[in-house]
Amino acid sequence: MLNPSIEFTRPAQNSFASFLVLMTKRPFWVNATWLVALLAAMAYQTYLALNYNSNETTNTALIAGRIAAYNLLILIVILWLPVMRNAMSRLRYIGAENWFPLNSVKHIHRWLGHALFFAALLHGISYLAYFDSLEGDFVPILVGQEADLVRSMQTTMYEFVTEDESIDDVRQWVANGWDRGTYNSVIEPLMREDCTKCHSTGSTMTYAINSLPLTDYESVKGLSQEGVASRQFRINISGLVMWMFFTVIWLTSLAFMRSKKYHWFQYVHRLGYAVAILALLHIPRFEYCVLPVLLLVFEYYLNRKSKRWYGCRASIEPIGHHTVAMEIRLPKPVLIKSGHFVQIRIKQFSKREWHSISMINGGETSDTVKLIIKNLGDWTEQLYQLTERLHEEGLSDETTCEIEVDVRGFYASPMASAEHQSQILCVAGGIGITPVLSLINGFMQRLNQDANMRMEVVWVFQDWSLLAMLKDEIQRSQKLGVVWHLFATADCPEGIVVPDEVKVASRRPCLETKVRRFQSAREGQKHAFVCGPKSLSEAVKAEVSTSADWRLSVEHF
DSSP states (O other), rough: OOOOHHHHHHHHHHHHHEEEEEEEEHHHHHHHHHHHHHHHHHHHHHHHHHHHOOTTTOOOHHHHHHHHHHHHHHHHHHHHHGGGGHHHHHOOOOOTTTOOOOGHHHHHHHHHHHHHHHHHHHHHHHHHHHHHHSSOOHHHHHHHHHHHHHHHHHHHGGGOOTTTTHHHHHHHHHTTTTOHHHHHIHHHHHHHHHHTTTSSSSSTTTTTTTSSSSSSHHHHHHHHOOOSHHHHHHHHHHHHHHHHHHHHHHHHSHHHHHHHHHHHHHHTTTTHHHHHHHHHHSSTTTHHHHHHHHHHHHHHHHHSSSSEEEEEEEEEEEEETTTTEEEEEOOOOOOOOTTTEEEEEOOOTTTSOOOEBBBBBSSSEEEEEEEEOOSSSHHHHHHHHHHHHHHHHHHTOOOOOOOEEEEEEEEGGGGGGGGGEEEEEEEEGGGGGGHHHHHHHHHHHHHTTTTTEEEEEEESOOOHHHHHOOOOOEEEHHHOOOOOEESSOOOOTTEEEEOSSOEEESSSSOHHHHHHHHHHHHSEEEEEEEEEEEEHHHHHHHHTTTTTTTEEEEOOO
């Protein structure tokens, strides 16, 4: 009795031995180097926060909030990097995975997101606790009910105020509309006596705040706003709204939400643009925003240069009970590289949802993008139902089943690095065969340039209709030297005929045997490409991690 599943049980392994082998591989040291650089930068930021010279109101809450704030500056800068599709694709084109952890960008972005959320939580809670510890009511301090300068003189800067009457003088000056004559006669001498020793651009005092000078009328007036116009209100309220947005983004980014409500995940992530704007309001010094803004502008520039096709006609056909084959006709032929994916949008479903889909063709110049899409969620369920309905109507009136699709791309996936490899073992589970087919097409194009290249494919599947659709592709690649190992975890249904040349084993593969045989056949660096469920990639990782001859690239669907 076959087990109708392609899930694998992770084999037992010697963790210490695997770690020793891992240390001999270049990706380990690349990842370790960048991790150490990140930790060193955050340690330095923590050092700066701990050694920030403040006043006697400094307490544990303020110190914790400041440490979180300093490290948030780094996290905000680098959080965007892993999801800059165009920049990542161009780095892959030049083989930069040897110097950057490109094959781990999704994991890196996910963990940076977790770190940013909890750092923002610590930062917000700590500063709220700090405000509550100050003299005066909590809410007026939070929303800047008093003018910034008056509030500071009453709370954080009170120890530097010579006379309490000075606070009343500043409050009265603000209430009377910042009269310049009063400033010259009363406020300027007061500022010179109590404030400008630290609040001036050239101050070298221990508590110097060179970025907030109080040496002239305009600067003092600028720090004497109250309510909505106050600096305190702008920083605190924008920070609270940012944290609420971070919370919603973080919750919809969790694995169970992405798998069940992917469209929510897409929509909510657009709040990131609002966060970028709020960051300009929240971060007191704009120079910290320069690098993230430059990176986003660069990605926007690359995105505008990426290819886009709107209103393309796409033929669709149901494959079995869960899959759709789609061929999109582009206005003119373009070079389609192997190991790439496109993003498609079907406006009749949603004008805002773009979905990343791996192409099955590659290594050629063509005016057709070929996709195989499995029903895995709400959007793909809509597509499959539409395909079935149009197919039934087409059978009755002999019309072609077509829809209108928007396309943008092409973007490199981890499998794009196969272009630089000569010994390739591909392991796919179910619909994970789609990016592998792109590699195979590119591989067959390269055989004319290097006859010593070799490729083997291990495919575990349960949907025989997929095999029936791909049998011609499989036979064609077999004739050119690609070795296929096919394993079915379900019985072949009636009506599906498989050619004798396509051998299918009715069992699970022994991955250890396949890996060892591939490894022993020829010397040199081997590269394993895996696409399928996590259990499959973990099983392959366990086999190749014990040898320094292997490099591994994983792509999940």
